[in-house]
Amino acid sequence: MTNHWIDIRNSDCIMxxxxxxxxxxxxxxxxxxxxMERGAKLIHVDPRFSRTSAKAHIYAPLRSGADIAFIGGMINYVLTDMDKHPxxxxxxYLRQYTNAAFIVNSDYGFNDGIFGEIQDGRYSEAARNSWKYADMNTPATDPALKDPRCVFQLLKKHYARYDADTVCRITGTPSEVYSEVMRTFCETGRRGKAGTIMYAMGATQHTYGTQNIRxxxxxxxxxGNIGVAGGGINALRGTSNVQGSTDMALLSHILPGYLSVPNDQDGNLEGYLKxxxxxxxxxRNLAGDKSLNWWGNYKKYMVSLLKAWYGEAATADNDFCFSLLPKADPKVNYTHIGMFEAMGEGRIKGLWCWGQNPAVGGPNATGEREALGNLDWLVSADIWLNETAEFWKRPGVKPADIDTEVFILPAAASYEKEGSITNSGRWVQWRYRAAEPPGKAMADLELMDLIVVKLKELYAKEETPQSEGIRKLSWDYGDRITADAVAREINGYSGATGKLIGGFGALSDDGSTSSGNWIYCNMYTEAEGNKAKRRGTVDGHPAKIGLYSDWAWCWPMNRRILYNRASVDLxxxxxxxxxxVILRYEPEMKWQGDVPDGGAAPVNKAPRGNRQLPFIMEPEGVARIWGFGRAEGPLPEAYEPWESPLKKNLMSxxxxxxxxFVGAYRNERGTPDKYPCIGTTYRCTEHWQTGIMTRNLPWLVEMMPDMYIELGEDLAKARGLKNGDRVTVSTARGEISAVALVTKRFKPLLVDGTAVHHIGVLIHWGYSGKSTGDSGNVLTAHVGDANTTIPEFKTFLCDVRRA
Amino acid sequence: MSKGVLFDATKCIGCRACQVACKSWNENRSEDTANRGTAENPPHLSADTWTKMRFTEIEGKDGFQWVFTKLQCMHCEHPACATACIVGAFEKTKEGAVVYDAKKCIGCRYCMVACPFGVPAFEWDRPIPYIRKCTFCFDRLKGGMAPSCATACPSGALSFGDRAELLAEAKRRIETAPARYVPHVYGEKEAGGTCWLYISSVPFESVGFPKLGPERMSVFSDPLMHAVPPVAVVVAGLMTGIYWFSKRREKIAAHEDISEEKE
Structure with missing residues (x-):
């Protein structure tokens, strides 16, 4: 989240x-x-009328996967309206705080849905260069936004094609509802008004999920809704510590604190930094003239991380042990899908699943379950025996045919261990142990400690280069590892004094400081202790905007609303x-309110040459409307899902x-003649993710006892189905059995003149635990987003019949 | 001062945290349920389920609405169950809660017949069955705490407080946003008034609430029960005898009833 949960209350319009x-x-x-009590409007955009829609002022149905057309039309509306009513x-804000005014390379071209030359599914170097600013050092700008090559004019040209009629033909949204959405949300463009967007996996789990968010x-x-109270783009994370796990590099392309994973072309630390x-x-020509370029501090954070990991062994002479970090091959996809593709081909021999249940949660579950059988060994650390741990005795297979050796590590549940969780609003909150774990179950940290200690013991006498990373790893937690010790290490120390570092501003690139995650630096200080434990319930903000800055701690530097320097005018x-958010700047007092993004004076009050631009994390100091760093182009363009009911893309x-990313392993593709309906997966309130925590709890099972799907009355009638019937849903990958919930809440959408039906598929069930049932992911495909490879769980082709 | 709870259906998101919180606090058993083509379960209030959410899909001239309402004992100001009870197992407390003493219950089920909301439920599957229902978390109430369900509600749909203040708050909300509510506080007058009050965007009949006049339901049972105490004693003895005699037969019949509902 750019903002945080409580801040939603400050919004004038929530989409x-x-x-x-x-x-x-x-x-x-x-x-x-x-x-809403304050008068805010709530808009819900979704293929299905859900409990969220039930509370909304406007419910706008949308064909699953048509998000870019939907938002593209809104962008077009704003740009057209802006001309008439600036x-x-x-x-x-638009002129001075975004790159709307920047002049783009004259080579830039867009033709029929494509942004230049493509080779093997990737844009060529030349194409990617054409997306950049004409001058990447001191780009020219036109704050009047008139230059035909400025971002604003290119944006206008690009989205002029997204007229409301075309958009509604693509999305299936009734045009009068769409007009109301555009009018209502775009009213937040006024000075003093704020609109927020709350999104989750319905936005990201598409082959163009990244561009949806863009x-x-x-x-x-x-x-002008970024950086302000009640505004922002707010990702609702799917499980309680997803934000924390991302911060700590659960993903394959990053190290803690969003530092890039080194690759095998980097050579050494300098090569990597380059x-x-x-x-x-x-x-040039903006009111602000100084870009802070915060990532210019990259080396300080990377060296401090290496010092946290390798301790005394990391010195300036040996590149701070940079060579010991694993290096990625840029051509290999290391994400979930990529990993299971490799497993399917037999190239991965061991798998460690830590609180992870891919046999239910992974796309194309049948294929992924089969791929697990190619492993020599599998470790499952979980609080229950889940489907992944029991994949070798799943229905339809003979255990004797599977050679994989499976190890089970019983893990403690969240209330049985101490540590921090980081919520969607980036608040790091300490949790205490409330109960002892049962039997031999242990906290993850203790499990990990046992393993690392054993590994170090096994490799202690080995002199091979490949063991060096384990031998030199600094692991000095003594007899009993504690979350407190790790939290201190994550914050970081001064090497000279051994004292905790006060904030990432004090980290250095010469090896004199350590920090396990620079963005968490300041969470644990000598003066204030572990700030994740703070429980101040008074909102100290002068305007009482619900900041509660003394409750827990928030990265970075306890800044509750990101990009807050953009919440004030010049x-x-x-x-x-x-x-x-921030207010009353005085030279002596600095800013009041939230911790500002860079504490400099307002642009117009600072001396020439030091007029700091507000978006300090971007090298150009302003926010990117034009984003040239993504795989598929600088502007989101509407494409169809990998499996689409349409014969052609109406936009290009x-x-x-x-x-x-399209997987090759057991990944059949369906066509609309055989599979005419759109399938989409989702969760219900009563169950959690792959269900392994909730399908074992009787009070939750009684509320949602069986695997079910949802479909509209028209489709049910066409297929001769009644509410409560047992049905079979099929895709090119497989089929599942479920109870049919026939509802008025799914209506057919008129897409390019044809009625299109959705089928909603729950993801929570599997063959283990108290409540069992077929898994929704048997239906989904091994295809992923161009930038992140997040699977396209939200849109696929399917059909339904009576079981 | 009588306590109460105001349920604002326009704020309820149907998450059913209240339903779980009720079971959790009261340590009630889970039921064996099946998906019958609805997101609602268990199907009814029962001896093990003292509160449940009802989801109603309404397609009207104002468009489509999905309305969530919470069912539980209404804690009547003049509870018919209490006056119908021949052994005085029920008690209307000064806090407003209608509570009962399971030890006194003889299983006659008069209360089930008397209740205009169909709330008290019988432990059909227990060897010595009692009537059970929502107690307004009377144990919490006495300790100055809100009922478990109201504590768990995340969206502000359930407010706990003094009934008189909640009634005023309900009227204030309706007055402030007349487009959002029908002008009716359910429970203000129904059956002589109830501690649980409801406001909603749709008429209460459309979500299955019984249409009741302002008369106390207890007036129908009061004179009978109070005028002839010796008869009551005889009836009580007789009913107890019949009850023990026919327990097994009823139990089987009851199971058939419930399974029919589940089909």
């Missing part, structure tokens, strides 16, 4: 898209309800007097995302 917040994030509705928009960013920047550390870009006056001659 929930790609999320069923009421059912999957019920607590968020405490704040949505408060905003007084209704915060133009100063489209939200563009819309929100056009409306690739990943951006140079400052200094735009003179330092908040856009919104009622809900200021390019049907699919040309850069999407």
């Amino acid at each position: 929930i898209i790609g999320s069923n917040a009421a059912e999957n994030h019920p607590i968020s509705f405490k704040w949505v309800a408060e905003a 007084e209704n928009y915060t133009m100063e 489209s939200y960013a563009i819309l929100q920047l056009l409306l 690739r990943v550390r951006p140079a400052a870009i200094s735009p 003179d330092g006056r908040p856009w919104d007097d009622e809900h200021p 001659g390019t049907m699919y995302n040309p850069c999407a």
Whole structure:
């Protein structure tokens, strides 16, 4: 989240898209309800009328996968309206705080859905260069936004094609509802108004998921909604510590603190830094003239991380042990899908599943279950015996045919261990142990400690280079590892004094400091102790905007609303007097309110040469409407899902995302003649993810006892189905049995003149535990987003019949 | 001062945290259920399920609405169950809760017949069955705490407080946002008034609430029960005898009833 949960209450208009917040994030509705009490409008955009829609002022149905068309049309609406009524928009924000005014390379071209030359599913170097600014050091800008090569004009040209009629033909949204959505949300472009977007996996789990989110960013920047209270782009994370696990590098492309994973071309630390550390870009002709380029500090954070990991062994002479980090091959996909493709081909021999249940949660579950059988060994650390641990005795297989050796590590549940969780709003909150774990179950940290200690013992006498990383690893937790010791190490120490570092501003690149995760530096200080334990319930913010800065701690530096320097105008006056985030800048007092993004004076009050631009994490100091770093182009363009009911993309001659990742292992593709309905997967309130925690709890099982699917009355009638019938849902990958819930809440959508039906598939069931049933992911495909490879769980072709 | 709970259906998100919180606090058993083509389960209030959510899909001239309502004992100001009870097992407390003493219950089930909301439920599957129902978490109430369900509600749909204040709050909400609510506080007058109050965007009949007048339901049972105490004693003895005699037969019949509902 750019903002945080409580801040939702400050919004004037909340658009929930790609999320069923009421059912999957019920607590968020405490704040949505408060905003609505204040008069805020709630818009829900989703293929299905859910409990979230039931609370919304406007429910806009949308064909699954048509998000970019939907948002593209809104962008077009704003750009057209802005010409006629610039007084209704915060133009100063757009001109001065975004790259709308930047002049783009004259080679840039867009033709029929494509942004240049493509080779083997990737844009060529030349194409990627054509997306950049004409000058990448000191780019020219036109704050009047008139230059035909400025971002604003290119944006206008690009989205002029997204007229409301074409959009509604693609999305299936009734045009009068769509007009109401555009009008209502875009009213938040006014100075002092704020609109927020709440999204979840419905937005991201597409072959163009990243560009879906980019489209939200563009819309929100056009409306001046980033950095302000009640605004932002707010990802509702799917499980309680997803934010924390991302921060700590659960993903395959990053190290803790969003540092890039080194690759095998980097050579050494300098080579790595050359690739990943951006140079400052200094735009010309803007009111701000200084880009802080925070990532210029890359080396400090990387060296401090290496010092935290390798301790005394890391010295300037040996590149701080950079050579000991595993190096990625840029051509290999290390994500979940990539890993299971490799397993399917027999190239991965061992798998460690830690609180992870891919046999139910992974796409194309039948294929992934089979791939597990190619492993020599599998470790499952979980609080229950899950489907992955029991894959060798799943229905339809003979255990004797499977050679994989499976180890089970009983893990402690969240209330049986101590540590921190980081919520969607980036708050790091300490949790205490409430009960002892049962039997031999242990906290994950203790399990990990036993393993590392044993590994170090096994390799202690080995001199091989490949064992060096384990031998030199600093692991000095003594007899009993504690979450407290790890939290201190994550914050970081000064090498000279051994004292905790006060904040990442004090980290250095010479090896004199350590920090396990630079963005968490300041969480644990000598003066204040472990700030994740703070429980201050007074909102100390001068305007009482619900910041509660003394409750727990928030990265970075306890800044509760990211990009908050964009919440004030060039003179330092908040856009919104009622809900200021930072305010009253005085040379001696600095800013009041939230911890500012860079503490410099307002642009117009600073001396020339030091007028800091607000978006300090971007090398150009402004937010990117034009985003040239993504795989498939600088602007989101509407494509069809990998499996689409349409014969052609109504927006261009390019049907699919040309850069999407398509798996090869047991990945059949369905066609609309055989599978005419759109399948989409989701969760219910009563069960959790792969269900292994909730399908074993009788009070939850009684509420949602069986695997079910949802479909509309028209489709049920066409297939001769009644409510409560047992049905079979099929795709090219497989079929499942479920109870049919026939409902008025799924209506056919008129897409390009044809009625299209959705079938909603729950993801929670499997063959282990108290309540069992078929897994929704038997139906989904091994295809993923072009940038992240997140699977396209949300859209596939299927059909339904009576079982 | 009588306590109460205000349920605002426009704020309820149907998450059913209240349903689990009730079972958790009261340590009630889970039921063996099946998906019958609805997101609702268990199917009814029962001896093990003292509160449940009802989901109603309404397609009307104002468009489609999905309305969530919570069912549990209404804790009547003048409880018919209490006056119908021949052994005085029920008690209307000064806090508003209608509680009962399971030790006194003889299993006659008069209360089930008397209740206009169909709340008290019988432990059909226990060897010595009692009537059971929502107690307003009377144990919590006495300790100054809100009922478990109201504590768990994340969206502000359930407010706990003094009944008189909640009634005023309900009217204030309706007055402030007349487009959002029908002008009716259910429970203000129904059956002589109840501690649980409801406001909603749709008429209460459309979500299955019984249409009741302001008369106390107890007026129908009061004179009979109070006028002829010796008769009551005889009836009580007789009923107890019949009850023990026919327990097994009833139990079987009851099981058939429930399984029919589940089909």
